[in-house]
Amino acid sequence: MTKKAFREYLKNNILILDGATGTELQKKGMPRGVCPEKWVIENKEVIMDIQRGYAEAGSKVVYACTFGCNSIKLSEFDLQDELEKMNKELVRISREAVGNDVWVAGDLSPTGAQIFPLSNYHFEDIVNAYKPQVKALVEAGVDLFVIETMMNVNEARAALIAIKETCDLPVMVSMTYEKNGYTLNGTDPVTALITLQNLGADAVGCNCSTGPDDMTNIVKAMKPYAKVPLIVKPNAGLPKYEKGETVFDMDEEEFSDYGTLLVEAGANIIGGCCGTTKAFISKLKNKVEDCEIKLWNEKQGSVLTSERKRVFIGEDNPTIIVGERINPTGKKKLQENLRNGNMDYVVSLAYEQIEKGATVLDVNVGMNGIDEVGIMRQAVEQLSTYVKVPLCIDSSTIEAIEAALRIYPGRALVNSISLEKHKIDRLLPIAKKYGAMFILLPLSDSGLPKDIDEKHNIINEIYSHAEKLGYQKEDIIVDGLVTTIASNGNAAESTLETIRWCSDDFGTGTIVGLSNISFGLPERKLINTAFLAMAIGKGLTMAIANPSDELLMNIKKASDVLAMRDKDSLTYIDSFGKQDKIKVKKEIGQTKSEMNNGNEIDVKQTIYEMVVNGEKETIVDYVKKSLDCGDIPQVIIKEYLIPAIAKVGELFEDKTYFLPQLIMSAEAMKVAMDYLDPLLEKGKDNNIEQKKKIVIATVKGDIHDIGKNLVALMLKNYGFDVIDLGKDVPKEVIVDKAKEVDADIIALSALMTTTMLEMENVIKLVKEENLRAKVIIGGAVITDEYAKEIGADGYSEDANMAVKLAKKLTRD
Structure with a gap:
């Protein structure tokens, strides 16, 4: 099936999926503890009977029973060598059961592995765990793919990339959300949708975990931003225990009533997960087949995502400050840490900029004497785990940008793509492949544009190339191309006119590197700040700047009010409304501390913060320092470590932290405890x-x-x-x-x-x-x-x- 045929079908039909597989297999005798896929092959009449039932009930798609048939899952049963044979046989069985009028989907599920730095599995290991399965399923003749029950958006990305790099079949991607509306890793439905649809998913949605009532709200949240059809496959309510069996609290009538509400909310593809049967699917089809189809949108808005946050750009949104400090140019300490592969300092710079008001972080690790591709990969792995804000990937090396985009668990911004041949021919397709937005830099192989007309022509030509790849103007941010006012008196006027033209006429967001305007002049911050205010007045949507510049950030907030980008002046009032406002100590977990004077109080605070921030690499150094200051192991544990992990628990409970942060903090504490445990053994006379x-x-x-x-x-x-x-x-x-x-x-x-x-x-x-x-x-x-x-x-x-x-x- 082609992607076009898939989409055309959905313009005229609600696509009906099948119901549960696992709970149905168990009811029909599948023992616990076996490999389900192997058992199905050995008892094929069972799955054929289930899938025939779904086809007769009205399912247009059945999922081949390949849910756990990836190399990592099969290795749990020592069956990894049978991967190709098993996947092909499972597809053959489904095809025999339902014929050619019902579509058979190759089903990919979570591998069960966390991704580095939360485990030893790197992103590419996960991609490679899926690729052999995908290849086998394609050769077996599946009509389309479904990636389902995903708890980690980056693992969903890995599976989607594995499919995209193997074939061109349609792909549906379905995440599973907790009762709080987030995945286990802290991704909300809208953020997941934006990330996955821009990466190339043909449908996005949710399955399992909850019943259709909770999923209705998820669909409503996603629909305004959906550029692809939305899929829902809910459980039959919640599981409960009755007479020695697990049952679900919804019958087929109640379930199908919710089906109508789901379609009204905007679902285009619907089926059932745990606890549903062919009777559920039959009722569901009868209820929804005459419902009005709500098509997906042409646009989603200009938006970047990380794993746990989305940032909308332009329109009525505040001006975005892109933190510029993760750049080794002129920064000896950062250079030293990058050469040593130490990412703690990189993350500390990230926290500091976020605390000061940056909502996107520029990441540039380019310098002599390092493996830039490897260091960029390390930086993105660490930053995407520790910080919420989206990243802007900045490098003159195309390979470094691609390495970052491949593993990044969100929708990044590429800095930048010009009309230079290697950028247009090589980097632009890479940015599109990974669903990134990009900064359009109006330069060509001839260098800087001679005048404003040439600049506009370059912008139009770059966009023409991008449009052919599927980009829209909302996916592009134009660089105003700031030059220094000291050598070109027209520099500010030229950039401001570009910003105005992009905002009013061309229809894209804009960005500037503020510090360029003041190069070579005294009191540069005054020039930078004045220029920022003028640019915001012309429609500027983003600025690359140092958020630690208090004057600049304050003027930025005031300019947002005057440009009507701060609704009801709420951000401004929150910052300046209380004249007697006491500056409260920043929340632990928002910044990484460094020991200042080596005294006991600093050591105690540093150990505490290292646990809260998950800094396991160097925590033992500070534990040793604390011991040198006279603390005994019991004091370090009871007064430093336990309060820190308790704080982590609080942050987890109020959804400031999610699974990755909880794991990193727990591991940091474990490193400290592993060092202290032998010392505790030596001190048993201390009433342990x-x-x-x-x-x-x-x-x-x-x-x-x-x-x-x-x-x-x-x-x-x-x-x-x-x-x-x-x-x-x-x-x-x-x-x-x-x-x-x-x-x-x-x-x-x-x-x-x-x-x-x-x-x-x-x-x-x-x-x-x-x-x-x-x-x-x-x-x-x-x-x-x-x-x-x-x-x-x-x-x-x-x-x-x-x-x-x-x-x-x-x-x-």
């Missing part, structure tokens, strides 16, 4: 408490362990003795280990509705063996109600709550 023992495991049949690993790490950081048994652990192994170590708590994790029932089997065995251990449970599909129904002693929805629960249950 006996650690409470916790046995933790992902239950039999479930091979997901990201959440479990984080819980184990957090519990260790709070002083518990944690015995981690891993994933897919039989009940007998869990109970035997708990008996062996006389555990205080058994902590169980399950991510899937098909494996959550195993938790009850563990609890029953604990009671049969009369263990004193309390049992706590958690995981994406687990609820407090379910915990009570199966007799667990407690439920935790995340790692921070698990610590609180464990402390409560072990309190003497």
